[in-house]
Amino acid sequence: MPAPQKTAKRPLLLASATLLSLSLTAPVAVAAPTPTPAPTSKATSTSKPAKPSPSGSASPSATPPANMSTVGGERLGQPGTQVNLAPGVPVLPKDVTARSWIVADAESGEVLAAHNAHWRLAPASTLKMLFADTLLPKFPKDMKYKVAAEDLADVGAGSSMVGIKEKETYSVHDLWLGVFLRSGNDAVHVLSAMNDGVEKTVREMNRHAEELQALDTHVVSPDGYDAPGQVSSAYDLTLIARSGLQKKDFREYCSTLTAKFPGQTKKNKKGRTVRETFEIQNTNRLLTGDYDIDQYQGIAGVKNGNTTNAGATFTGVAERGGKVLLVTVMNPQKSDHNEVYKETARLFDWGFQAAGKVEPVGELVPPKGAAQPGAQPDATASAPVGAGEAGGAAGGGTSKRPVASATAESGSSGMGVALGIAGGLLVLLGGAAFLVNRRWPLPDLVRRRR
Numbered sequence: 001m002p003a004p005q006k007t008a009k010r011p012l013l014l015a016s017a018t019l020l021s022l023s024l025t026a027p028v029a030v031a032a033p034t035p036t037p038a039p040t041s042k043a044t045s046t047s048k049p050a051k052p053s054p055s056g057s058a059s060p061s062a063t064p065p066a067n068m069s070t071v072g073g074e075r076l077g078q079p080g081t082q083v084n085l086a087p088g089v090p091v092l093p094k095d096v097t098a099r100s101w102i103v104a105d106a107e108s109g110e111v112l113a114a115h116n117a118h119w120r121l122a123p124a125s126t127l128k129m130l131f132a133d134t135l136l137p138k139f140p141k142d143m144k145y146k147v148a149a150e151d152l153a154d155v156g157a158g159s160s161m162v163g164i165k166e167k168e169t170y171s172v173h174d175l176w177l178g179v180f181l182r183s184g185n186d187a188v189h190v191l192s193a194m195n196d197g198v199e200k201t202v203r204e205m206n207r208h209a210e211e212l213q214a215l216d217t218h219v220v221s222p223d224g225y226d227a228p229g230q231v232s233s234a235y236d237l238t239l240i241a242r243s244g245l246q247k248k249d250f251r252e253y254c255s256t257l258t259a260k261f262p263g264q265t266k267k268n269k270k271g272r273t274v275r276e277t278f279e280i281q282n283t284n285r286l287l288t289g290d291y292d293i294d295q296y297q298g299i300a301g302v303k304n305g306n307t308t309n310a311g312a313t314f315t316g317v318a319e320r321g322g323k324v325l326l327v328t329v330m331n332p333q334k335s336d337h338n339e340v341y342k343e344t345a346r347l348f349d350w351g352f353q354a355a356g357k358v359e360p361v362g363e364l365v366p367p368k369g370a371a372q373p374g375a376q377p378d379a380t381a382s383a384p385v386g387a388g389e390a391g392g393a394a395g396g397g398t399s400k401r402p403v404a405s406a407t408a409e410s411g412s413s414g415m416g417v418a419l420g421i422a423g424g425l426l427v428l429l430g431g432a433a434f435l436v437n438r439r440w441p442l443p444d445l446v447r448r449r450r
Contacts, residue, residue, distance in 0.1 A: 069118040071118070072363050149166045180256065224305055299316060
């Protein structure tokens with residue numbers, strides 16, 4: 001296969017960006033539940049299984065195993081819903097049918113509530129978060145690559161595609177837009193080819209999952225396509241998203257609404273060779289909205305997925321009132337259109353009301369390297385693509401921004417929205433802070449916003 005060649009000088013990263021205030025005017029997707037204080041403080045754990053999916057979604061079993069991983073706390077290894085009820089804590093929404101879900105504070109790492117958090121289920125394209133977290137630091141975004149036929153040979157039948165053509169040249173930036181916006185398995189396989197193949201990429205993804213302590217996760221296919229033995233969990237996907245969001249490029253790609261993608265080289269009517277572009281849109285419906293669901297106030301990514309075995313899966317991050325929450329929902333048993341987003345919105349609503357009131361049931365653990373006294377975060381597999389990395393983008397197009405009026409580094413619409421709700425400097429805590437807090441915090445942009 002042809003070797004990737006860098007054909008353009010990488011632009012200098014802007015050292016800072018204007019911090020902007022929240023400007024979303026779209027209504028919240030689902031109204032928050034009315035707080036109902038419990039008469040006495042108590043820990044609640046219910047293990048009644050969800051009804052089997054009417055669509056016949058395949059899973060290891062219809063009920064979670066009795067014993068699951070206890071990474072992050074003993075409660076998270078128990079089947080059923082885990083939440084600490086107390087006066088002033090809102091009740092959980094009743095119409096959440098997902099087999100597994102989790103609500104966590106993205107900055108502190110506290111798990112506010114969970115349901116079968118460590119149940120190992122098929123992840124679908126949410127696994128692309130691990131793919132991106134593993135490979136994003138490897139290639140500058142202005143690097144060019146000419147696609148060979150063998151690069152696309154193993155893309156699964158029925159895969160989601162962005163429309164990559166063999167013998168055409170794409171930038172790394174183009175390919176990542178295809179991964180995040182269109183969940184393009186073709187883009188994943190091309191990036192894997194640049195990384196010396198799918199097998200090597202899978203090995204690196206599994207090693208990175210282990211470093212993150214995402215021990216429920218086993219990668220077989222880097223794109224999340226259904227494969228025997230390929231599993232993850234709501235807990236692990238949340239850990240992976242939290243790690244990915246340390247990276248500036250990851251935050252920008254996962255919050256981009258629309259972008260221009262290179263088409264096929266052709267001759268126009270005048271006989272000139274031209275290559276036009278076409279528009280691609282993010283398939284995250286909490287970010288873009290749909291006919292039956294509004295853009296969610298404060299949403300800033302992350303990744304959705306849907307396959308036969310996995311059903312619908314989604315991990316989202318949102319900021320409101322100075323709080324940044326992560327919610328992962330796996331395989332809702334209700335078959336309504338956009339159900340995974342509707343259930344995610346309900347859990348976000350609950351989380352923003354419960355934050356600061358509810359006693360956590362566990363925590364999101366830091367990576368292995370960060371958990372050691374005096375250690376720094378993994379500088380290779382999980383290094384942020386922020387300071388010191390290329391920050392330019394090569395795309396065009398405009399659209400409304402659902403979260404903030406963010407200034408993008410290029411024309412790709414929606415870039416720079418995530419986690420700062422605008423731009424900002426990437427702030428990572430060093431080893432000494434991990435020794436004290438034992439957390440893997442997101443950049444503290446919200447509290448720095450003026």
